[in-house]
Amino acid sequence: MRALGYYRSEDGGASLETLEEAFREYCDLNFHQPVKTFGDVPDGDSSERPAYDRMSAYIRESGSEFLIVVPDARHLGLDLESVARAVVELEATGSKVTCDDDDFPDPLQNAFQTLGVKGVSRTRSDRIKEAMRERALKGKGLGRPPYGYRNGARGGLEVVKDEAPVVELMFRLYTGEKIGLRLIAQDLNGRGIKTRRGGQWNVVTIRDILKNPVYTGTYTRFGFRVPRSHEAIIDGKVFRTAQDETESRRPVGRVVNSEPFVLSGLAYCASCGNTMMGVTRRQTWKRKDGRRSQGVYRYYQCQSRNNLSVCDYHTWRAAKLEGAVLSQLPPLLTASATALASNSASLREERHTRVQNAERRFVKAMRRTASGQGSIQKLGWHLTQLDRAREVAQDASPPADVDTVLAGWESLTIADRQRFLKDRIERIVVKDDSVEVVVRR
Numbered sequence: 001m002r003a004l005g006y007y008r009s010e011d012g013g014a015s016l017e018t019l020e021e022a023f024r025e026y027c028d029l030n031f032h033q034p035v036k037t038f039g040d041v042p043d044g045d046s047s048e049r050p051a052y053d054r055m056s057a058y059i060r061e062s063g064s065e066f067l068i069v070v071p072d073a074r075h076l077g078l079d080l081e082s083v084a085r086a087v088v089e090l091e092a093t094g095s096k097v098t099c100d101d102d103d104f105p106d107p108l109q110n111a112f113q114t115l116g117v118k119g120v121s122r123t124r125s126d127r128i129k130e131a132m133r134e135r136a137l138k139g140k141g142l143g144r145p146p147y148g149y150r151n152g153a154r155g156g157l158e159v160v161k162d163e164a165p166v167v168e169l170m171f172r173l174y175t176g177e178k179i180g181l182r183l184i185a186q187d188l189n190g191r192g193i194k195t196r197r198g199g200q201w202n203v204v205t206i207r208d209i210l211k212n213p214v215y216t217g218t219y220t221r222f223g224f225r226v227p228r229s230h231e232a233i234i235d236g237k238v239f240r241t242a243q244d245e246t247e248s249r250r251p252v253g254r255v256v257n258s259e260p261f262v263l264s265g266l267a268y269c270a271s272c273g274n275t276m277m278g279v280t281r282r283q284t285w286k287r288k289d290g291r292r293s294q295g296v297y298r299y300y301q302c303q304s305r306n307n308l309s310v311c312d313y314h315t316w317r318a319a320k321l322e323g324a325v326l327s328q329l330p331p332l333l334t335a336s337a338t339a340l341a342s343n344s345a346s347l348r349e350e351r352h353t354r355v356q357n358a359e360r361r362f363v364k365a366m367r368r369t370a371s372g373q374g375s376i377q378k379l380g381w382h383l384t385q386l387d388r389a390r391e392v393a394q395d396a397s398p399p400a401d402v403d404t405v406l407a408g409w410e411s412l413t414i415a416d417r418q419r420f421l422k423d424r425i426e427r428i429v430v431k432d433d434s435v436e437v438v439v440r441r
Contacts, residue, residue: 003027003067004095005037006055008075016041023069026100032067056089065094072099073111081383083111084366088380108370146214147196147205148233157219157230164233166193167215171234174210175241180249181206204373210242261300262322262417263428269302270431272311276300278318300430314432324435325421325428326406332439333402333424351393354422358382358389392419 005023009016016039027034036058038051059066068090070076076086076097087097087107097107104110145151148167152158166188173179173187181203188201195201209215216239217232261278268275279301284294298318304311316324365382368374405412405420412420429436 001032001067001096002035002064003032003069004035004055004059005069006039006052006075007037007071008040008042008049010042014071019071022071022100026069032069035066052086056093059090059093059095065096068095068097070097070099070107072101072104072114073107074114076107076111078115080111080115080363080366081386083107083115084362084379085383088376088383091376092380106370108366112367112370146212147209148215149230157214159231159233163196167209167233170206170209171215171238171242175238175245178245181210208373211246213239215239259298260414260418261298261318262414262421263300263325264418266421266425267300267321267428267430269304269311269314270429270436271314272302272304274302274304274311276314276316276430277303314430316430321430321435325425325437326409328435328437329406329424330402332437348393350423351389355386355389355393358386362386388415388418391415 003023005020007016007019007023009019014022019039020037023037024034026032036055038055038058040049040051055068073083077083090097098105099107099110101110104113145157148160148163149157150160169188170184173184174181179187184206185201185203188206193201195205215232215234216236217230218227219229259280263276264278265275277300279299281297281299282294283297284292286292300316300318300321302311302314362379362382362385365374365379369376369379409417424439426438426440429438
């Protein structure tokens with residue numbers, strides 16, 4: 001693959017020449033084509049990165065996709081957030097970022113290791129990691145065993161007789177009956193089969209099981225693969241069929257990077273109490289005259305139904321639900337306006353709390369993405385939400401007049417609409433035929 005090298009040469013660290021040589025050696029060992037290198041030399045406390053900016057411009061102008069190689073995550077930023085922003089920005093161009101680190105090539109995983117985590121000794125972590133590697137080489141289980149197995153007395157994985165048939169059922173439904181992940185979750189939950197923790201099955205848990213080679217008897221950890229290290233639950237041929245099936249399936253009708261939903265985080269399903277998530281779909285159909293037409297549809301759907309298949313099909317078209325909410329606001333907000341205006345300190349505290357919550361959600365999302373359970377696009381979404389929360393918290397202006405805002409609603413940005421609603425609405429309870437708006441007092 002065509003590769004670009006990027007690095008920062010700090011005082012006392014390796015020179016740009018040394019880092020460039022390491023990049024070319026990396027490309028030689030991994031059969032990549034080195035195209036160009038970019039090196040920054042920080043000037044004191046300056047956050048400017050002219051070489052990084054030139055690299056970003058080079059990628060955009062070339063219209064090509066590259067493998068971007070950095071020595072480690074610290075060359076992308078000095079904290080988790082700056083590393084995440086760099087990775088999101090670069091991978092949005094279609095390029096891939098990797099670290100020249102055999103243990104942690106993934107830049108997000110590498111960030112947690114090289115930047116450290118508060119309260120964790122890096123030296124102690126290195127000793128633990130080395131001991132874990134030795135166990136991995138012997139095929140001995142590390143941490144919580146995957147569903148279907150337990151850690152045996154000798155340290156290896158042993159089959160759990162009550163759980164193994166459930167794993168086999170998942171693979172059979174997926175590869176044999178061509179059933180999707182949500183329908184598999186619905187089937188398992190409908191049979192009353194519980195997860196190891198006694199909860200409901202969801203698409204993420206099932207997806208992780210279907211792609212885990214541990215079920216073929218192969219133990220994988222720290223880059224080591226130990227085949228036939230324990231008893232297999234799934235035949236290797238069935239497992240490969242599942243991977244081919246996953247590769248062949250593409251999200252149909254899903255619109256990537258769609259416009260945010262105004263009521264996100266405010267709307268709740270009246271039946272189960274879970275949040276209503278925004279979904280955007282694209283549908284294509286053929287007209288009688290043979291021409292093809294296409295439409296994009298946005299709606300809110302119960303998250304329990306979408307991810308767990310345990311709630312009924314409660315859904316509202318986005319425009320209809322948002323219109324129903326807006327129609328209730330004038331009398332409700334007029335009654336609460338006096339309380340909001342006289343309680344500006346409480347409002348500021350509420351906005352500050354939202355920033356803290358957004359920061360926690362970002363770190364959680366970064367951990368999930370680093371572990372392979374989340375996407376770079378979703379991580380970017382969390383960064384956007386964090387930016388919006390900070391922007392709102394810094395705005396010390398008093399609450400805007402309700403009638404004025406609603407009169408110019410269509411001219412407002414999505415961020416301004418969300419800010420207006422979250423400052424005034426506690427929650428929106430969504431029923432099949434009505435909507436209840438609970439305002440802040």
